[in-house]
Amino acid sequence: MSKRKKTGRLLKKKQKKKRSFSLNSNKLPILLLVSFFSSLMVLGSTYAWFTSQDEKENNFVGTRLAAEIDEDFEANYQWQPGLKTQKVxxxxxxxxxxxxxxxxFYEYLLLFEIDVTDQTGNGNLKLSASEITPSVNSKNVATxxxxxLAGGTYKYDEKYYIAKEAVVPDRSTGxxxxxxxxxxxxxxPFKWFDLDxxxxxxxxxPPAGTTDYWLYSDGYFYYSELVDPGQSTQPVLNSITLNASAPNKYKGALYQFNPVMDAHDATEVILDAWDLPQLGAVHEMYRDYLEK
Structure with missing residues (x-):
């Protein structure tokens, strides 16, 4: 079992964000709002600002069972294309x-209208003289x-930016x-966001004898080991990078990254709860752990 120790090797600007849950907390999101300002060197001399939100959701089933998403996060307030944001x-x-x-992992994206009337490549974000509803709440992806769809606005620094395109996954479909x-x-639309x-x-x-790994299957990352109380998994993500070739349409984009965690005790109920086929690779990985 991997034992993760926090050491002095973490960078000075690294922030520790985590929250514990008890059995009575079914779905309690943690919202982390971080603003990024950067320069996009595309279509001439331009600039961009990004707002990245991180909402962590923890779900678990079983007696005295609790777990949390444990994250090392390094905020980059000058987030330029090609530079990575550490997110372990x-x-x-x-x-x-x-x-x-x-x-x-779930990703959300909101793009804004670009003013191209001058045809010189400035590509500034288009502004509205006043608020247009329905408006954007950067903390609430449902908006x-x-x-x-309605050309609503997002108020930032006393200016109104016009929403153009939103990508919001339907979590209910799985x-x-x-x-x-x-x-x-x-x-x-997420091709320019590189997840490490x-x-x-x-x-x-993996090869026989491999331990402490993640096995990916159908949108989920399954940890190979039965994680003991007080212990942590190996990281499933290291960082996120805005690709150096990101086009001008991503100026001012709002991007949200949501890790969603499920924890379950080692009983055969998990096969139905997680819809795991009994002949699949994940079932084989867990076979020796499961109790009837």
Whole structure:
């Protein structure tokens, strides 16, 4: 079992963000709002600001079972394309019984209208003289799509920016989470956001004897070990980078990254709860842990 120790090697600007849950806390999100200001050297001399929000959701099932998303986060307030934002995501068992862990990632994006009337490549964000409703609440992704459909505004620094396009996954489908090694990402709106997934994440069973790894399957990252109380998993994410080739349309974009964690005790109930096929790779990985 991997034991993660916090050492002095963490960078000075690194921030520790975590929150514990008891069994009575079914779904209690943690909202972390961080603003990024940067320069996009595209279409001439331009600039951009990004607001990145991080909401962590923890769900668990079982007696005296509790866990939390445990994150090392380094805020970059001059977030330029090509520079990475450290975001080390792991899970810690804060309960009294061993737990099996899985994690999914959800991404949200809101783009704004660009003023191209001068045709000189300035590409400044288009402004409205006053608020247009429905407006954007940067902390509430549920407001993003209605605002984009209606040309609603987002108030920032006493100015009103006009929403144009929103990408908001439908969590209820269980299919719109981040897909690891998905070729289709290169054709979608998140192609410019590069997630650094560690080498100990596999898409099929690793060589015999491998321990403390994540196995990816159908949108979820499953941890290989039964995590004991007080122990943490290996990281499932290291950082997020805005690609150096990001186009001008991403000026001022709002981007939200949500890790969602499920923890379950080691009983066969997990096969139905997590919809795991009994002949699948994840079931085989967990087979020796499960109790009837």
């Amino acid at each position: 995501v792991r899970v810690k068992n804060t309960g009294n019984v061993p737990a099996l862990i899985r994690v999914a 993003w799509k209605p605002a984009a 299919t719109e989470m981040f897909k690891f090694q998905d070729a289709g990402r290169g054709n979608g 997934i560690p080498g100990h994440v596999y898409t099929s069973a």
